[in-house]
Amino acid sequence: MSELNLILAGFLLVNLLAALWRVARGPTPADRLLAALLFGTVGVAILLLLAFAGGEAALVDAALLLALLALITGAAFARRIWREEHDGHS
Amino acid sequence: MIFDLLLVTALLVSAVHALSTPDLFRAVMLFIVFGLLMALAWARLNAPDIALAEAAIGAGLTGALLLDALGHLHRKRRERSP
Amino acid sequence: MMGILEVASALLLIIGAVFFLAGTIGLLRFPDVYTRLHALAKADNLGLGFTVLGLLLQAPGVAAGMKLILVWLLALAASATLSYLIARRALARGIEPWKSEEDER
Structure with missing residues (x-):
């Protein structure tokens, strides 16, 4: 059972590598942020899978924290950065 | 592996x-x-x-603080050169 | 001989991974912010939801299962709030929603 968990975690990591391309290239700041948010969610899923594959229950707490703090990052972006005239190339 | x-x-x-990267926002992301x-x-x-500590500090709080600082920086820059 | 619970768990996990893949492809291929937001919401809600459901069948006890569901609910709340914030901000900045060829005519 834990083999499937590990394989799926690896598959999600490949997804992350593809999304990294969007973070590096994304035309507008919002695209970069959305890719970073996807990183957060997929990171939560990978942590959960690893927690059940390795039997480390404490990793679920780390996933919980990650899900919580993605909100703070996104809110800081929407309320602090993007209200200014910032074209993404400055 | x-x-x-x-x-x-x-x-x-x-x-x-x-x-x-020269773009500060991209660097923060x-x-x-x-x-x-x-x-x-x-x-x-x-x-x-x-x-747990890295997820809280490295990915969460420091990222939000850097974004906040970047917002202040842009506002200062615009006030100086309208 | 795998039990029926393990088969169901594996199936749900694979469905979740497929939704994550769809979200990533959407993020890479969709034309503007609003459509990418849509793709991200699919990965957030359904991908993580199916993953949590699949892992729920492997959970050792009630407390561990409750914590898994809590993770999913938090991710749901964060995703909904952020989608609203970002979409409203994008509209306020005057970013035009993408239109297909047929809409233009």
Whole structure:
């Protein structure tokens, strides 16, 4: 059972590598942020899978924290950065 | 094994990009991504407590604080040169 | 001989991974912010939801299961709030929603 968990975690990591391309290239700041948010969610899923594959229950707490703090990052972006005239190339 | 190799590749790519880009916002985003991947690496190294700390500090709080600082920086810059 | 619970768990996990893949492809291929937001919401809600459901069948006890569901609910709340914030901000900045060829005519 834990083999499937590990394989799926690896598959999600490949997804992350593809999304990294969007973070590096994304035309507008919002695209970069959305890719970073996807990183957060997929990171939560990978942590959960690893927690059940390795039997480390404490990793679920780390996933919980990650899900919580993605909100703070996104809110800081929407309320602090993007209200200014910032074209993404400055 | 493949999982670890992919993780190391992603870590190196994001770190090099974050250090070499001239765009501050892009650097902050890549720093957040790097912190997340680092948390995964700690989880993989059987250190769940450090993974917890890295997820909270590296990916979450520092990222938000840097974004806040960047917002202040842009506002200052606009006031100086309207 | 795998039990029926394990088969169901594996199936749900694979469905979740497919939704994550769809979200990533959407993020890479969609034309503007609003459509990418849509793709991200699919990965957030359904991908993580199915993953949590699949892992729920492997959970050792009630407390661990409750914590898994809590993770999913937090991710749901964060995703909904952020989608609203970002979409409203994008509209306020005057970013035009993408239109297909047929809409233009």
